[in-house]
Amino acid sequence: MKFHWFAEVTYPHLPPDFRERYRSAWVTPPAHLIDPVKVGETYRMFIRLMQIADQVGFDGLTVNEHHQTVIAMTPSPNLLAASLATSTKNAAITIVGNSLALYNPPTRIAEEYAYIDCLSGGRLAAGFVLGTPMDSVFAYGMPPIEVRARFEEARQLILRAWSEPEPFIFNGKYNKLRYVNIWPRPIQKRIPIWVPGGGGSIETWDLVNQHDYCYGHLSFSGLYSSKPLVDAFWEYIDKKGGNLNPHRMAFTQIICLANTEAEAEKNYYEAVRYFHRNSAPGNFGNPPGYTTIRSLKASANQVSIGRNKLTPEDRIRASRGEMSFWEYDDKGYIIAGPPQRVRQRLRELITDLRIGQLIATPHMGNLAEEIAAENTRMFGYEVAPYLRDLWADQPDYWTPEASQKLVAANAPTARTDAGSRSTPSFEAKQAGK
């Protein structure tokens, strides 16, 4: 069982009426709303938080690509990943990922990923994504119907660019390159590849099944929203005779740890509401052509499943910030409370969805740094070590070997008594290295 630290790099100072005044948090929110100086402070905070995550035993530090949105100000996750490569020591750097269709030529992605792998000592997990519609087709102007074909061509080009020993010619439909010969090459001979999705596209399932990639169901709406699609994914893989190893499934979950339930509500409620209220895609979420007809037909059968626990009205209330803190918890959007409770709920989630890579999200919205830092520490010391037994009998081919060894040698372990944190000197020891 692996635990990755992730948060959307959200702008934390939006006006309270942002949702009512602007039709979308994506593509068109006016850039004058954000102060570049405060953006810089936010970037530095996320780097500090991920340094803590590295020190308290997280298996991976996860970054992603989004454009033109208040909710995730990481247009190139590779820049953040490069900062982490030199300022962290153990954890994998899981980039989930680069939007392959958007770069011309896509050898740029092969180069930057190779650079990060070299710089981090072979700790890169390389994500290949289609990008959300807001990113790929609205912000970057790619016709929806071309995204998948361009993605596929770029994927093939990047893999060859990493592995072919000699310069080669690539005559693709979209990319014509006479001399492909990237420098540098990655340290890892077999870079773990993650292909996060979440929309339930069958074409993506076929791709990860065929190449044994790690799939990721990346959503922030939790168990009940995701279960129909995640179950359908595993059924599909099983039917195709594919690899059922849980480590090839990643899943995001917002975590709100505190010493008591009351303290959790006090510390996190405003930030959870801020995150959900300010992430609506407006009319940019579902353009024609982005999802194939085959996948549309398949997903039409899945949407009705699971409605008994999470109704369409629930989803609307959640996105408007109208749920109570414990409704968000009850409906699966967050997992909150003292460590014992969070462990138990995560164990159920992980087992139910068959997840081997939990992408824990200890920061959300406009959460204060010190609360996110404590959340991260509590997770590292008081939650993760107690769930390491899950899937321990199954090999993990989707986390880089180098980081697996480093984290295994340095991460906190579950304590056997009821006393203080398991390895209290660990963080200090790491920080002093």
Next chain:
Amino acid sequence: MTREKLGALEVRVWSGGSGAPLLYLHGFEQHPGDASFLNRLARHREVRAPEHPGFGESTALEENYDVIDVALHYRRLIESWRSAPVDVVGHSLGGMFAAELAAISPHLVRKLVLVDAYGLWLDDHPLPDPFALSPRDLERAKWCDPAKAPTPEPSAFEANGNAEALAIFRAQNLGTATKFMWPIPDRGLSRRLPYVKAPTLIVHGEADGLIPTGYADAFARSISEARVAIIRNAGHLPMVEAEDQFLAAVDQFLS
């Protein structure tokens, strides 16, 4: 509607009438089906109205095709008809295709009618993004009077009243349209319009909220023998919203 083989593709075609040949190319949302205006056009003509490649039940072209490939597809269709030259009426996205066809195959097109056509871009008059409008805003943009718009539209023929089937039909059609209209419906037609030799009528709904009438003038300026007919009380679909006026203008021009 029937299915025909054309090269490697299958094309679904509405056909009707006999007389002078007329090719009708439909707009970005969908084929109009067995629409009244098509039947009336076919009273004295042989009309063929194919569904574009990748729309509805017509099979798609290979994935990295462009607008010239579509024009060549219609060149092949006209050649297979053995009645060239033919009159060509193209609406909306079909207007872009019709103009491209007339530019690269002038010998096949006797007269050309462009109806609220896409294909040009004027920086001073940016078009709204039809793929990002809410359903309500799209209705407002495409009809002069949304309250009087036909429900269901004649072009919803495909779904038989089934909402899910209609949603999938629309997703397929609009998805295919993004190939030519996303993010800006300009695939270089302005460079090729001067090659159009056919006498051309530019028909435009006065209240088209998707393509303002300034675009009709821009088409007319680039085509050597062109005139403009503005249809009152009509938006993006004058053949539906002001059928009589539309047919009067087209009949007069073609006769």
